[in-house]
Amino acid sequence: MTETVIKKSIYQREEPEGFLETLGVRYYRFLAKKAGTSELHNVSIDDLQPDATLQALSTNITAFAAVIAFAIGALTTFVTIWIEWTFQASMTTAAYYLLYGSVLIVMLTVEMTVLFWLGLKIVYSLACLTGHNQATKDFCLPGDDAVPNILARAALEVPDPIIRYLGIDPLKHLSKSKLFLVTLLYKAKVILSSLGVKFLLVRFFGKGDIRLTFSWVAIPITGLWDAFTLYKVAREARLRLFGNKLAEHIAMNVxxxxxxxxxxxxxxxxxxxxxxxxxxxxxxxxxxxxxxxxxxxxxxxxxxxxxxxxxxxxxxxxxxxxxxxxxxxxxxxxxxxxxxxxxxxxxxxxxxxxxxxxxxxxxxxxxxxxxxxxxxxxxxxxxxxxxxxxxx
Structure with missing residues (x-):
């Protein structure tokens, strides 16, 4: 009796590139092409600027993005609160909630769009610091992955895909129930974070005029939340860029x-x-x-x-x-x-x-x-x- 051994593929990606990742990669490549860097090759660590300069520039890029994120979060929240403050008492309940709901959806769309755009601009700016601003395939990454992909996922807070490389299973010690909970919480954070902050602060601060007065607190809180979100995006992008450059150095020169x-x-x-x-x-x-x-x-x-x-x-x-x-x-x-x-x-x-x-x-x-x-x-x-x- 003969035994048939099925040879596994070293690299297998279980899910295709998602819509947001595809959109992010296309915009990243557009920025690289616009800047004329799409065909450039990677540079070594020794060719980069000193650490003090890299730190200062990356900190300034992150701080600038956080300020813009704060402003967009505060502005979109101000509009929804102004609608409530101005029209709640003078409109019928049905008409008011139709207006308020429509404005809330529009403002949330504007907020998320600007934050996504800003995140992509951040990661591209940081990539230029480390010589990753080219859009060509990175030979150091396996399969169909590339630097634009890993940066787009960081910018848009898209989780890294589940893959199988050499049969390695990073989640082997993570129970299915815990994995489900982690996935659920992640998706809830991405989808409901800004909406939840707005809704909770606007709807549940007191009653009547007191609630309306306290609802203005949502403006700086939402702005700070968005600024923190962009800070995390920049932090993960820095880690991926600096780590990728270091891993590439080890792989090729060490x-x-x-x-x-x-x-x-x-x-x-x-x-x-x-x-x-x-x-x-x-x-x-x-x-x-x-x-x-x-x-x-x-x-x-x-x-x-x-x-x-x-x-x-x-x-x-x-x-x-x-x-x-x-x-x-x-x-x-x-x-x-x-x-x-x-x-x-x-x-x-x-x-x-x-x-x-x-x-x-x-x-x-x-x-x-x-x-x-x-x-x-x-x-x-x-x-x-x-x-x-x-x-x-």
Whole structure:
């Protein structure tokens, strides 16, 4: 009796590009074409401006966008409150609610449209700082993904797609009920956040004239909410841009042919496992991690029948490789942990099992690298990403 083994595809995207992502990518490419940068190639980290300049410019771009977001949130809320203040007492109930509902929908549409447009302008401006302003396909990303896609998702707060890369399942330790709740809360945040803030503040502050008086409080609160939303968009865009640039540097300039030649077959397998298990512990297929994983998979011979995202198998492998190879794998594990800008509860719990006596040193390095990525200290972060076969 013969057994048929079905070979899995290394990269599988379970859902097609959505409408908002498609729209965002098209606008991003339009901006790149308009600026004449659509055919430019990436530049290296060493060719970028100093960290102080990158930080200052990215902070100014974010602050300017937050001010505009505050203004649009406050203005659209002012219009709805003015309608209520002016017409509620003089119109019939049916006519008033028809007018109020229509104005509320129009203002919400205007608000969301401007915020989406502003988000895309932010990420493109930040991309220009890091040399990502071209619109060509990024060879470091797998499948049909590209820098315009990952930035469009950040700008429009669209979740990253569920994909299968080498059979790795980042959600394997997340229960279906919790996953459903997370998805539900995310969609509720995106769809109902601005509308909910307006509705709750406008409708439930007191009664009668007191309620009308207190409803004006919704203006600055909605403005602050929109400003905070744009701040988060800029923060995630910075993380993806700086992290992508750093991952690209590691993939092309750190994991060189000379470094690869020093790795045994077991250590090469461990390199893939180091990034794969971090995806599981982070419970996210962050694009920055995919760059590293794609580079490793395209360089090493991959056995697609193996379960690369098993934490226990990775720990066992660390005891099987030579000491210098173990330090290389721990360096790679540490760097991968910082690449999504967050150290999850699972990461903080399990990483000491791999770092052992070097736990404090590696955890401090991961925290420092994470903060540098979030703050735009790209040149300083590059120095923390050496994979030099030495401890720590």
């Amino acid at each position: 994991i060189t042919d000379d470094v690869i030649a020093q790795l045994s077959l077991k250590a090469r397998e461990g390199s893939v496992r180091a990034v794969a298990v971090m995806m599981v512990l982070a419970q996210h297929y962050h694009p920055n991690m995919l760059v590293l994983l794609h580079r490793l998979c395209s360089t090493f011979e991959i056995d697609e029948t193996k379960e690369y995202d098993n934490w226990e198998d990775f720990l066992a492998l660390l005891d099987e490789v030579a000491e210098h190879e173990r330090y290389f794998l721990l360096d790679l594990l540490c760097v991968s942990a910082a690449f999504d800008g967050h150290l999850s509860r699972l990461e903080r719990y399990h990483l000491p099992e791999a770092f052992k006596e070097l736990t404090e040193e590696y955890m401090q390095r991961a925290e420092k690298l994470k903060n540098m990525l979030l703050n735009g200290q790209l040149h300083a972060a590059k120095d923390l990403c050496e994979l030099d076969f030495n401890a720590g």
